[in-house]
Amino acid sequence: MARLKRAFYRREADVVARALLGQTLVHVVDGQRVAGKIVETEAYMGVEDKACHAYAGRRTRRSETMYGDGGTSYVFLNYGIHFLFNVVVAKRDDPHAVLIRALEPTEGLDRMRKNRPAAKREQDLCSGPGKLGAALAINLEQDAVDLVESESLFIERAETSLSPSSVVVCPRVGIDYAEEWAVAPLRFYLEDNSHVSRSATQ
DNA sequence: CCCGTGATTTAT
DNA sequence: TAAATCACGGGG
Numbered sequence: 001m002a003r004l005k006r007a008f009y010r011r012e013a014d015v016v017a018r019a020l021l022g023q024t025l026v027h028v029v030d031g032q033r034v035a036g037k038i039v040e041t042e043a044y045m046g047v048e049d050k051a052c053h054a055y056a057g058r059r060t061r062r063s064e065t066m067y068g069d070g071g072t073s074y075v076f077l078n079y080g081i082h083f084l085f086n087v088v089v090a091k092r093d094d095p096h097a098v099l100i101r102a103l104e105p106t107e108g109l110d111r112m113r114k115n116r117p118a119a120k121r122e123q124d125l126c127s128g129p130g131k132l133g134a135a136l137a138i139n140l141e142q143d144a145v146d147l148v149e150s151e152s153l154f155i156e157r158a159e160t161s162l163s164p165s166s167v168v169v170c171p172r173v174g175i176d177y178a179e180e181w182a183v184a185p186l187r188f189y190l191e192d193n194s195h196v197s198r199s200a201t202q
Numbered sequence: 203c204c205c206g207t208g209a210t211t212t213a214t
Numbered sequence: 215t216a217a218a219t220c221a222c223g224g225g226g
Binding site for chain 1: 219222224225
Binding site: 058061076077078080081 | 207209210
């Protein structure tokens, strides 16, 4: 299957966040494909966005990856426990990113269950950003990987395109501190999909 | 609903 | 060097 190329990623985060829905995120672990369909995303809009790690041009050891070219992975540890997987988008030095929040598992489910013993049902495997990080065995080694060239981490294009009407747009979660940006409509998920995160359905 | 969790960031 | 913060998940 064809993977997404550079030009796909070199656009603003809200555009790419929506376009990523329905595509397949793949991590090859010990030669085995562990993959899922992207069903929920959030856009982080660069230096103007108060919820973005690169807000006001902040450039720290953690956020440095966000300043790379579109199509680079950005992984960080959250709450000391969870590895969250993002895709850096837009152009180099314009630090936009898309957080992948939920997947519908499609390949390597046995591996995912092993990585997530707490998950009781298939819908619990990847229905949140921390959950999918664990299920796909994502950690800091997967930070700053070029998704266009890597043999082990990339995103494949869906064969059929989605109907725009099946996408729900709403505010992002867990960023109450971001003032006016806390209510911006920058979260996208597939309506009626049972693998979206708990906070998406309330 | 509450609370663990610990690296990273930001304030002294 | 110290304190506060935090793009969450699991178990009640």
